[in-house]
Amino acid sequence: MAAITEPQLGPNLEEPAGWRRTKNRMATVLMVVSFVLVIIPLVFVLYTVVAKGIKIISWSFLTSGPIPPNVAPADVGGIGPAVLGTIEIVALATAMAVPLGVLGAIYLNEYGGKGVLARLIGFFSDVMTGVPSIVMGLFIFSIWVLHFQFSGFAGALALGCLMLPVVIRSTDEMLKLVPNPLREGSYALGASKARVTVTVVLPAAIGGIVSGALLAIARAAGETAPLLFTILTVTTANPNPFSGPNTSLPSQIFANATSPYVGAQDRAWGTALTLIVIAFVLMIAARIITARFSRFSR
Amino acid sequence: MEQPEQDITANPQLTETANPPLPKTATEPQVRPEQYAAPGETVFDVENVSCYYSAFRAVTDVSLAIHENEITAFIGPSGCGKTTVLRTLNRMNDLVAGARVEGDVRYRGASLYGKDVSPIAVRRRIGMVFQKPNPFPKSIYDNVAYGPRINGEHNKGKLNEIVERSLHQAALWDEVKDRLGKSGLSLSGGQAQRLCIARTLAVEPDVVLMDEPCSALDPIATGAIEDLMKEIKSRYTIVIVTHNMQQATRVSDRTAFFSVLRNEKSDTRTGVLVEYGPTEKIFHDPSDPRTEAYVTGQMG
Numbered sequence: 001m002a003a004i005t006e007p008q009l010g011p012n013l014e015e016p017a018g019w020r021r022t023k024n025r026m027a028t029v030l031m032v033v034s035f036v037l038v039i040i041p042l043v044f045v046l047y048t049v050v051a052k053g054i055k056i057i058s059w060s061f062l063t064s065g066p067i068p069p070n071v072a073p074a075d076v077g078g079i080g081p082a083v084l085g086t087i088e089i090v091a092l093a094t095a096m097a098v099p100l101g102v103l104g105a106i107y108l109n110e111y112g113g114k115g116v117l118a119r120l121i122g123f124f125s126d127v128m129t130g131v132p133s134i135v136m137g138l139f140i141f142s143i144w145v146l147h148f149q150f151s152g153f154a155g156a157l158a159l160g161c162l163m164l165p166v167v168i169r170s171t172d173e174m175l176k177l178v179p180n181p182l183r184e185g186s187y188a189l190g191a192s193k194a195r196v197t198v199t200v201v202l203p204a205a206i207g208g209i210v211s212g213a214l215l216a217i218a219r220a221a222g223e224t225a226p227l228l229f230t231i232l233t234v235t236t237a238n239p240n241p242f243s244g245p246n247t248s249l250p251s252q253i254f255a256n257a258t259s260p261y262v263g264a265q266d267r268a269w270g271t272a273l274t275l276i277v278i279a280f281v282l283m284i285a286a287r288i289i290t291a292r293f294s295r296f297s298r
Numbered sequence: 299m300e301q302p303e304q305d306i307t308a309n310p311q312l313t314e315t316a317n318p319p320l321p322k323t324a325t326e327p328q329v330r331p332e333q334y335a336a337p338g339e340t341v342f343d344v345e346n347v348s349c350y351y352s353a354f355r356a357v358t359d360v361s362l363a364i365h366e367n368e369i370t371a372f373i374g375p376s377g378c379g380k381t382t383v384l385r386t387l388n389r390m391n392d393l394v395a396g397a398r399v400e401g402d403v404r405y406r407g408a409s410l411y412g413k414d415v416s417p418i419a420v421r422r423r424i425g426m427v428f429q430k431p432n433p434f435p436k437s438i439y440d441n442v443a444y445g446p447r448i449n450g451e452h453n454k455g456k457l458n459e460i461v462e463r464s465l466h467q468a469a470l471w472d473e474v475k476d477r478l479g480k481s482g483l484s485l486s487g488g489q490a491q492r493l494c495i496a497r498t499l500a501v502e503p504d505v506v507l508m509d510e511p512c513s514a515l516d517p518i519a520t521g522a523i524e525d526l527m528k529e530i531k532s533r534y535t536i537v538i539v540t541h542n543m544q545q546a547t548r549v550s551d552r553t554a555f556f557s558v559l560r561n562e563k564s565d566t567r568t569g570v571l572v573e574y575g576p577t578e579k580i581f582h583d584p585s586d587p588r589t590e591a592y593v594t595g596q597m598g
Contacts, residue, residue: 113395181432185494187393189445189501190422199448204435 046276053273056266062274067235067252067267070259074266081237082252082271085152086278088241089231089248090221092156093163097220098213101167108168109175110197122172128165136161137226150232152241155248158226163216170212174205207293211286218279224250249275337552338366340406341505341535342387347401349382349391356382357569360401362554369527369536371546371577374556374592379569380539383556384507386410387537388424389417406504422449425503429510431490433482433497438474441482441493445501460500468496469526488519495526499534506530508538512545524549543593546577553580555589 015021056074064078104121112118140158148154178201186196202209227233232245233255249271257268342364349357357379364370364387372380382391389410391397403410410420433441442461451457461478465471470492474485482493491511498506508527512520527536527549540546546553554574558567573580573589584590 179432181428181430182434184390184393184426184428185432185434185497186444186448188388188390188421188426188428189448189497190418190420191448192418195448199444200434 049269049272049276052266052269053271056270057273061270065235065237067247068263069235070256070261070264072261073263074270076263079249079252079267079271079274081235082247082249083274084237084239085231085247086221086249086275088239089152089155089159089227089246090217092153092241093159093220094213094217096156097160097163097216098167101164101216102171102209102213104164104168105171105175106197106202108172110193110201125165125168128161129169132225133158133162133223134225134228137229140226141229145230149243150230150245151243152231152238152246154230155227155246156241158230159220159223162223162226163220166216166219167213170216171205171209174208174212175201177208178204203293207290210293211290214282214286214289218282221278221282222250222275224254227251228254249278337363338368340364341366342537343402343404344383344386345402345404347383347386347399347403349379349386350396350398350400351394352396354566355568357556358559360571362571362574364535364537365552366535367531367533368551369531369538369549371550371553372537372539372556373541373543373546373553374569374572375558376541377567377569378556378558380556381509382569383571384509384537384539385426387505387507388421388426390421390426392417422501423503424505424507425498425501426507426509427491427494427498427511430514431487431494433485433490433493435481435483437479438482438485438493439478442496442500445497449501464496464500465493467499467526467530468492469522469529470496486519488515488522491515491519491523492526495523499530503534505535505537508536510539510541513541520545543581547581550577553577555580555584555586555592557588557592 015024058078061078062083063080065080066077067079067081068077104125108118108122112121136158140154140161144154144157145151182200182204183196186200191199227248228251231248231251233251234245234247236247238244238246253268253271253275256264256271259265340363342362344360344362344364347357347360348355360379360383372384374380385391386399386403387405387410391399399411405420405424409415434444436444439461442464443457446457446460451460462471462475465474470489473489474480474493477484482490485493491514495506495511512523515523524545527538530536538546538550552575555572556569557572559570560567573584573586580589581593584593590596
């Protein structure tokens, strides 16, 4: 090829060999290696759950009940009661935690300012994020279940306590991202603080708020520990979350996977896949909603 | 809220009411045949105003009168308190934690910092355009209709009328009339600033405060906004902060020159009003040597 032998014209623009170039390459290699290390367990978990769970999943597995005893083979019955229970409990927890969390974050960011109360609430909300989920379960057990018995609502209370700080934190971060000039623009037209918050700040942040809330919901849907002491994990469907013991997908995984029977273990894999699919659908929904709400933002 | 009949803030009414009556000013342009013409009615009377941010005194002892249907320019070096003074005129500084105003600002005779004065009612009359265009992340239509809507106007026909009129006034209608549903953030810098002006005009304010409205714009967009200011001044009173002295000479009737006093002992800087008068006089026959040094470019 002629180009190779052609003499170099003009200045040499290549990165010169040396310590700088070595550092650059080392950093690149390090990042690729870290990425691969992070992705390996994720792919492995997903592959195992899908491979073991997919053969058991069917419409009747998802809808029929009651959940058969552990000794039953995998093709008997289904986990319908757990699907119903999870939907009831998570929906109730969401209805309690999301509005409260969003309002709390609005207070922290728009009203509380740098006041003592706002800083105190922000601090304790952060502390609450670090409370182990089983402690939340015990807390609800001692203040609710001991007086009012096991119920889906008790489980929802425990999950709500877990979701609340997550919703507050994610909403707070989103509200902080709303540029101050937008608020001032609204104030300059004679808007009150409440009006500015409702008509400018929240619409500007709604995409992030919704996806933050959906992530909190997905997270709560997979929690097992807080439900152990609050819903009792039965095998029959209970459409009334306010009275009587209930059941849920994660606690069924726990109950089935820890048993020595092959049928139960297969059921646990199928249930795990169901749960992952639910979380996945929520993530996708979060993406779509974020994109939809931010259609005016560029 | 109960309103005492002879309240000193009763004219104009700056306390919160459901439907504040807007003071309608004369729409006839004032004719000024000779130089240094007699000014129109006083809109703002700023008396010995000092502004503090917590313990820091940003600007001190400002006294000036701003007149109806004129464009008043605030010029001066950075940090001299022009913007701070501008923001005291519609109580925007209330939004800054720790900000405090001493002295008195009277708006058409009523004290802006009186006890029962609602900043919301003040800002409905005294609008503001900011340095960086800040359209809301809403459609162009909703941006302009925002002000009327929060003031209780929900009639579709009326809103259409207001949006079209305001966009015409801001010389933006022809460029956006076919895409009113598009995002306000899709506009270029100059268009976005005119959208913000249209949004301000939509609530039919008495006064429009402009904080360096052209500093982020190219000369053509700047020219468009200056033409627009001259056009609307027959209906509004305009106060503009600018770093651009040519802009002040081009558009303003009256100019206030601010400067910075440096305290050697504590190494703090405080803005002061050096000279205030007709723009012609400030630029061609200033009485203070500091003004002369600044306008002739001997001092930055």
